Amino acid sequence: MIEVRELTKWYGKTRAVDALSFRVEPGRVTGFLGPNGAGKSTTIRAMIGLDRPTSGEVLIDGKRYEDLPRPLTTVGALLDARAVHGGRSVRGHLVGLARSNRLPLTRVDELLEAVGLAAVADKRAKGLSLGMAQRLGIAAALLGSPKALLLDEPVNGLDPEGVKWIRDLIKRQAAEGRVVLVSSHLMSEMALTAGHLIVIGRGRLLADTSVDAFIADNSRSYVLIRTPEPERMRDLLAARGIHVDDGADGVLEAVGTDPETVGTLAAEHRIAVFEVSPRTASLEDAFMQFTADAVEYRAEQEAVR
Numbered sequence: 450m451i452e453v454r455e456l457t458k459w460y461g462k463t464r465a466v467d468a469l470s471f472r473v474e475p476g477r478v479t480g481f482l483g484p485n486g487a488g489k490s491t492t493i494r495a496m497i498g499l500d501r502p503t504s505g506e507v508l509i510d511g512k513r514y515e516d517l518p519r520p521l522t523t524v525g526a527l528l529d530a531r532a533v534h535g536g537r538s539v540r541g542h543l544v545g546l547a548r549s550n551r552l553p554l555t556r557v558d559e560l561l562e563a564v565g566l567a568a569v570a571d572k573r574a575k576g577l578s579l580g581m582a583q584r585l586g587i588a589a590a591l592l593g594s595p596k597a598l599l600l601d602e603p604v605n606g607l608d609p610e611g612v613k614w615i616r617d618l619i620k621r622q623a624a625e626g627r628v629v630l631v632s633s634h635l636m637s638e639m640a641l642t643a644g645h646l647i648v649i650g651r652g653r654l655l656a657d658t659s660v661d662a663f664i665a666d667n668s669r670s671y672v673l674i675r676t677p678e679p680e681r682m683r684d685l686l687a688a689r690g691i692h693v694d695d696g697a698d699g700v701l702e703a704v705g706t707d708p709e710t711v712g713t714l715a716a717e718h719r720i721a722v723f724e725v726s727p728r729t730a731s732l733e734d735a736f737m738q739f740t741a742d743a744v745e746y747r748a749e750q751e752a753v754r
């Protein structure tokens with residue numbers, strides 16, 4: 450488990466992270482969201498000792514990163530995939546990391562295979578495409594079979610096949626009981642991988658909730674009904690206390706019910722229905738709603754203007 454406790458980080462006069470506290474639990478993928486400059490990277494850097502907190506701390510498995518004897522076996526991180534010594538070979542980079550953490554070198558070849566870099570193992574890191582560099586970063590993060598994985602924008606630069614590969618890998622790591630924290634601006638990707646969300650804005654915690662609850666709290670779900678007798682249908686639903694809104698093109702939108710209730714009611718009263726379908730907002734829709742409501746986001750936008 451990762452525990453962020455009252456983390457605050459100032460860079461000169463900029464407060465990047467502001468008394469931030471949250472936990473990242475194992476066994477599920479946690480999405481780490483927030484607008485540009487919200488403090489996500491700073492928080493992740495503080496987790497792995499790359500940034501010293503101004504105050505507060507981060508504990509991984511109850512310990513600070515600097516107190517971990519072989520850190521790669523506890524936490525693996527992908528931050529900036531390009532932050533690799535360009536002159537080193539792909540294998541050389543991983544061998545250096547393995548040695549410094551007393552990991553068996555057989556693990557290096559295993560991972561080169563697993564991430565699809567075996568064919569370019571002797572190539573210099575600076576000659577890699579962004580997608581390959583990203584795979585090398587993932588290999589480094591996985592090298593010590595860590596209990597926790599921190600991935601900052603992991604699908605950046607990957608082609609569709611690579612995106613699917615990382616998506617499956619992230620889910621598998623969580624299913625195996627690891628702590629997995631993933632930051633991304635791609636809501637569609639988050640919706641496919643994450644079960645839980647931590648949302649921050651201006652360095653503060655704005656939401657710590659499941660994806661399903663986040664969508665339910667920040668969007669409107671309804672049952673869409675297409676029928677040639679909208680007035681009768683509306684009256685029947687209203688008589689049962691179900692609120693009905695008018696949708697586009699004469700459809701009805703019944704809130705707080707389900708398709709079974711609507712379909713049964715229509716059948717009982719011999720009303721023809723051409724469509725009865727549940728409509729739930731996407732994570733992206735919910736996120737847009739949330740960001741429109743959250744003061745920290747608005748302040749962010751206004752500061753830009």
Ligand SMILES: Nc1ncnc2c1ncn2[C@@H]1O[C@H](COP(=O)(O)OP(=O)(O)OP(=O)(O)O)[C@@H](O)[C@H]1O
Nearest residue numbers: 460463464465483484485486487488489490491492
């Ligand atoms: N090394 C640094 N020196 C000075 N300011 C920094 C430094 N790193 C980050 N900041 C500032 O701290 C704030 C938070 O930045 P951070 O990179 O953590 O945000 P982020 O949420 O990861 O953003 P993005 O989505 O753009 O990656 C920003 O205002 C940023 O300009």
